[in-house]
Amino acid sequence: MSDIPVSTPINPMLGDNMQQATLDDRNNIPNAGHGGHTVIEEATQDKVKATEKNKTVGKPLCDNPKIEVRDVSVFYGEKQAVFGVDLDIAKNEVIAMIGPSGCGKSTFLRCLNRMNDTVDTCRVEGSITLEGQDIYAPKLDVVPLRAKVGMVFQKPNPFPKSIYENVIYGPKIHGLASRRSEMDEIVETSLRKAGLWEEVKDRLHQPGTGLSGGQQQRLCIARTIAVSPEVILMDEPCSALDPIATAKIEELIAELSQNYTIAIVTHSMQQAARVSNRTAYFHLGKLIEVNDTQLVFTNPDHELTEAYITGRFG
Amino acid sequence: MNNSDSMSVAERVEKNLAKRYRAEKRFRIFGMISVSIGIIALIGLFTQIISNGAGAFFQTYVKLDITFDADELGISDPTDPDQLMIGNYDGIVRDALRERFPSVTKRREKRDLYSLVSIGASYRLQSDLRQNPQLLGTTQTLWVLADDDVDVYFKSREDEPFIGRLNDLQVEWIESLAKSNELKTKFNTIFFTSGDSAEPEQAGILGALLGSLLTLLVTLLLSFPIGVAAAIYLEEYAKSNKFTDFIEVNINNLAAVPSVIFGLLGLAIFLNFFNMPRSIPLVGGFVLTLMTLPTIIISSRAAIKAVPPSIRQAALGMGASKMQMILHHVLPLALPGMLTGAIIGMAQALGETAPLLMIGMVAFIVELPGSVADPATVLPVQIFLWADSPERAFTERTSAAIMVLLAFLITMNTFAIWLRKKLERRW
CATH class of the missing domain: 1.20.5 (Single alpha-helices involved in coiled-coils or other helix-helix interfaces)
Incomplete structure (x- = not known):
C-alpha cells in the first residue's frame, strides 16, 4: 500500500473539544499492512461525557479496510439493537468487541457474515462491504460470503460426526476437495493450524463431540479455517472454556492473526487486552469508542468506556 | 398449648x-x-x-384307506387336467368311510358319516393324483382332513368333550376312530398357508396377513415421506403467519379425528370420485395414510424442533445452504424421533378396522392377494369376521389370528426400534 498518508474525513461525530492529528499508526496496528493513516486523537485530557456525545470516539476508520461498516443499524422487529455503527476492520488485524451484556456486540458481529439472516425478524440497515463488495446486496449469495467470513461460536458446536468429517465438511460442500489425498491434506493442515493435530491425529475417525471443551473449540476453529476464509468472526469463543483451554485458544488467535483478519467478541477485558490490536467498546447498541487496545485500556477517551473497563458496570 | x-x-x-x-x-x-x-x-x-x-395351531386328521378307483372317480387318464378337475373325489372318500363303518346303511346316517371328513379332503386327493398319476387304481392309507366339529371334539376330548353339532352316533364313530388311533392332530399348516374359507378347518390367516402387509407397505411408503416433507417444510421453510397457524391447528385436530371418518373420506374420494376398485390394499393404504399423516407430521416436527440450534448455526456458519443444513445435519439428528412417530402411526394403522370397512376390505376373500391391486382383507378385519362366525372352531382361530396380529405388531416394532437405535448416533 502507499506510504502517502491518506486523509480520512474528520469523523463528524467528534466534538469541538477534539482536534485532528496525524500519526503513523503502523505501530498501533502491528499486523495492518497499510501505510500512514490520518487519525483523530483527543487533545485534551477531558473525557467525553456520556450525555454529551452520541458518536464514536477514537479511530473507527482506517485505510484500505478489509471490512467497511457504514451507518449500520440492526432491528429485531420493532426493537433496535444496533444504532448507526461506522467501523473499519483492517486486514490481518485482531479487533476485539467488548461491552456489557445486551450491548449489541454479538448482533453486530453476526451482521458481518449475515448470520442474522436466520432470524426472521432481524433487519439490517446501512452498508457493510467486504473488500468493496456490499455483502447485503440483494443478489449476493451468502454461501461464498460465509466461506470467506468464517465464524466460531460461543459454545463449541462440532457436528455429531467424526473429527475428520467435521474438518472436511466445509471444503466438501464448497467443492474444494474431491480426492482423498487432498482431503487428508486439508484436514491435517487445518488441524495443525488449530494446534490440535498432535492431540487427535490417532483418532481422526472418532466423534468430534468426544473431545474436551477446549479441544472441541479448536476443532471448530480448524473446521472454520479448512475453507481458507479471509475473516474469522469469533463470538465469545472462550466463554465456555476453562483458563487453560482459554490460554490455548488465545495463543491460537495470535498465530492465526498473521494470516487472517479476526473479529472477536469477548466478555473478558483481559482477553481483549491480550489478543487484540484494536478494541471497540459497545454500549446499548452504540459503538462508543474504538481505539488501539492499549489506549482503550490505559487511557479511554469516553467516560462510558472508562466506567466499563474500571468495572463500574458490565 | x-x-x-x-x-x-x-x-x-x-x-x-x-x-x-x-x-x-x-x-x-x-x-x-x-x-x-x-x-x-x-x-x-x-x-x-x-x-x-x-388349539388352532393343531388340526385333526382321519386315517382312511382310500382306493383311487378309476370308475368311481370317472377318470381314465390321470394326466388329463380336465378329467382331473371333474373327478368324483368325494365318492372315493365316501367309499372309504363306508368301508370303515360298514354297519352304516341308512341315508341319514350315511350323511352324518360323510360329514366327519372335511370337503377339503377331496381337493387334497385331487392334487395327490395330479402329482402322482400312478396312484390311479391303487389303495392308499392316507390321513385326510377332518371336519371342524370332529376337530373341536377330538382336541377337547381329554377335558370336557364338547358335543355341539355332533349327534350321538357321530360321537360314537369318533370315539371308535380315536380308540384305534385313526385320529391324530398335526401342526396346522393350512392356517398359515391359505386364505379365508367358510369351512373353519380350511380357513387360514395368510390372506389377511398379506393384505395387512401390502396395506401397511403402501401406508408407510406414502405417509413417511409425505409426513417428513410436510414437517420439514412447516418447521424450516414456512413463514409463521395466520395461514400456517391454521394449518398447524388443523393437523393437530386431524390427529384426533375418529378413524371411521377417514374411511368415509376414502369412500367418497377414492372409490366414488376416482372409481378405484373396492377392497384393495392400495386404497386401504391411501386411507390409512390420511389417518397416520398427522401423527407422523406432529412427531417429526417435534423431532426437528429438538435438533440443537447450535448445530444449525455451525452448518450455516460453514456456508452450508439451507437444504444442505437440513439434509446433512437436521435430518440425521431428527430421524430417530421421526421413526418413533412412524412406529406409532404404523401400529395404529395395523390395528385399524373401521376405515377399511368403509372401503370394502371387509369382504369374504378366499384368494391370496398377490399385489396391492388384488382384493384383500387385513388382520383386524379377519379377526372381526371370524369372531362373528358361529362355528366353534372359528373361536380358537380368532384367538390364533389375534396372536398372529400381535406377533406382526411386535416384529414390526422391533424392527423399527432396531432401526432407530442404529440411526441414533447422538455423539
Missing part, C-alpha cells in the same frame, strides 16, 4: 421428615400398584388369548 413453639427447629424438621417419608412411600406404592395392574391385565390378556387360540 402451642407445642411447636417449644420444639427446636431440628425437632420440627425431624417430625416433618417422617411425614415426608410416608408421603414418599405412598407415592411409590401408587406407582407400583399402577404398574402391577398393567402387568396383570397384560398377563390376563395373553393367557386368555393363548389358551383359547393354541
Whole structure:
C-alpha cells in the first residue's frame, strides 16, 4: 500500500473539544499492512461525557479496510439493537468487541457474515462491504460470503460426526476437495493450524463431540479455517472454556492473526487486552469508542468506556 | 398449648421428615400398584388369548384307506387336467368311510358319516393324483382332513368333550376312530398357508396377513415421506403467519379425528370420485395414510424442533445452504424421533378396522392377494369376521389370528426400534 498518508474525513461525530492529528499508526496496528493513516486523537485530557456525545470516539476508520461498516443499524422487529455503527476492520488485524451484556456486540458481529439472516425478524440497515463488495446486496449469495467470513461460536458446536468429517465438511460442500489425498491434506493442515493435530491425529475417525471443551473449540476453529476464509468472526469463543483451554485458544488467535483478519467478541477485558490490536467498546447498541487496545485500556477517551473497563458496570 | 413453639427447629424438621417419608412411600406404592395392574391385565390378556387360540395351531386328521378307483372317480387318464378337475373325489372318500363303518346303511346316517371328513379332503386327493398319476387304481392309507366339529371334539376330548353339532352316533364313530388311533392332530399348516374359507378347518390367516402387509407397505411408503416433507417444510421453510397457524391447528385436530371418518373420506374420494376398485390394499393404504399423516407430521416436527440450534448455526456458519443444513445435519439428528412417530402411526394403522370397512376390505376373500391391486382383507378385519362366525372352531382361530396380529405388531416394532437405535448416533 502507499506510504502517502491518506486523509480520512474528520469523523463528524467528534466534538469541538477534539482536534485532528496525524500519526503513523503502523505501530498501533502491528499486523495492518497499510501505510500512514490520518487519525483523530483527543487533545485534551477531558473525557467525553456520556450525555454529551452520541458518536464514536477514537479511530473507527482506517485505510484500505478489509471490512467497511457504514451507518449500520440492526432491528429485531420493532426493537433496535444496533444504532448507526461506522467501523473499519483492517486486514490481518485482531479487533476485539467488548461491552456489557445486551450491548449489541454479538448482533453486530453476526451482521458481518449475515448470520442474522436466520432470524426472521432481524433487519439490517446501512452498508457493510467486504473488500468493496456490499455483502447485503440483494443478489449476493451468502454461501461464498460465509466461506470467506468464517465464524466460531460461543459454545463449541462440532457436528455429531467424526473429527475428520467435521474438518472436511466445509471444503466438501464448497467443492474444494474431491480426492482423498487432498482431503487428508486439508484436514491435517487445518488441524495443525488449530494446534490440535498432535492431540487427535490417532483418532481422526472418532466423534468430534468426544473431545474436551477446549479441544472441541479448536476443532471448530480448524473446521472454520479448512475453507481458507479471509475473516474469522469469533463470538465469545472462550466463554465456555476453562483458563487453560482459554490460554490455548488465545495463543491460537495470535498465530492465526498473521494470516487472517479476526473479529472477536469477548466478555473478558483481559482477553481483549491480550489478543487484540484494536478494541471497540459497545454500549446499548452504540459503538462508543474504538481505539488501539492499549489506549482503550490505559487511557479511554469516553467516560462510558472508562466506567466499563474500571468495572463500574458490565 | 402451642407445642411447636417449644420444639427446636431440628425437632420440627425431624417430625416433618417422617411425614415426608410416608408421603414418599405412598407415592411409590401408587406407582407400583399402577404398574402391577398393567402387568396383570397384560398377563390376563395373553393367557386368555393363548389358551383359547393354541388349539388352532393343531388340526385333526382321519386315517382312511382310500382306493383311487378309476370308475368311481370317472377318470381314465390321470394326466388329463380336465378329467382331473371333474373327478368324483368325494365318492372315493365316501367309499372309504363306508368301508370303515360298514354297519352304516341308512341315508341319514350315511350323511352324518360323510360329514366327519372335511370337503377339503377331496381337493387334497385331487392334487395327490395330479402329482402322482400312478396312484390311479391303487389303495392308499392316507390321513385326510377332518371336519371342524370332529376337530373341536377330538382336541377337547381329554377335558370336557364338547358335543355341539355332533349327534350321538357321530360321537360314537369318533370315539371308535380315536380308540384305534385313526385320529391324530398335526401342526396346522393350512392356517398359515391359505386364505379365508367358510369351512373353519380350511380357513387360514395368510390372506389377511398379506393384505395387512401390502396395506401397511403402501401406508408407510406414502405417509413417511409425505409426513417428513410436510414437517420439514412447516418447521424450516414456512413463514409463521395466520395461514400456517391454521394449518398447524388443523393437523393437530386431524390427529384426533375418529378413524371411521377417514374411511368415509376414502369412500367418497377414492372409490366414488376416482372409481378405484373396492377392497384393495392400495386404497386401504391411501386411507390409512390420511389417518397416520398427522401423527407422523406432529412427531417429526417435534423431532426437528429438538435438533440443537447450535448445530444449525455451525452448518450455516460453514456456508452450508439451507437444504444442505437440513439434509446433512437436521435430518440425521431428527430421524430417530421421526421413526418413533412412524412406529406409532404404523401400529395404529395395523390395528385399524373401521376405515377399511368403509372401503370394502371387509369382504369374504378366499384368494391370496398377490399385489396391492388384488382384493384383500387385513388382520383386524379377519379377526372381526371370524369372531362373528358361529362355528366353534372359528373361536380358537380368532384367538390364533389375534396372536398372529400381535406377533406382526411386535416384529414390526422391533424392527423399527432396531432401526432407530442404529440411526441414533447422538455423539
